[in-house]
Amino acid sequence: AQSVTQLGSHVSVSEGALVLLRCNYSSSVPPYLFWYVQYPNQGLQLLLKYTTGATLVKGINGFEAEFKKSETSFHLTKPSAHMSDAAEYFCAVITNAGGTSYGKLTFGQGTILTVHP
């Protein structure tokens, strides 16, 4: 079954520092991968997605992620953290909704990003 694992439930960086949030997937077929962000007391918002084509995907708010098949990874990065980036980030993969022809999002455990001044 396809799944994602996020390494590190908490990541803390200083403002201006590099942000690196790790996500590894397991899939027997080429995966479709997503990163979502959840700000406190809000719903999830799509940051970026990888479907096919270019393996370096750019998203909103200066985030990007690179699909690396050889490493089964889809890590999320941002060159310079901002205080407003403090949130929880979820990696997700499409998996088959059993018994149907539809897909569903299967989420990782989430990583809380803290940004220090």
Add this chain to the structure above:
Amino acid sequence: DTAVSQTPKYLVTQMGNDKSIKCEQNLGHDTMYWYKQDSKKFLKIMFSYNNKELIINETVPNRFSPKSPDKAHLNLHINSLELGDSAVYFCASSQDPGFYLIYEQYFGPGTRLTVT
């Protein structure tokens, strides 16, 4: 303009009660979803409707019954509430349910349910 709205935002109730959460989207989407986020922030899909038809039904207790009166609304009714039902419930919608979910899912702000 709110794209996906949920009511109520907070719901506190006692064990054994029956409650409903309402969801509405004004995006013109055909597909709507219910997700449950537990206390450890683990997020999992519960149901999905496409054009008022149930298309995804994960292993959810029968006490949970979704209802879609029209494409813009998906409500969640919970009977005989239990302590373990305490969670944040998110509604979402997308243009199409297709396997590859090319279309982005838009999430509502969530309903925090507390069962005492």
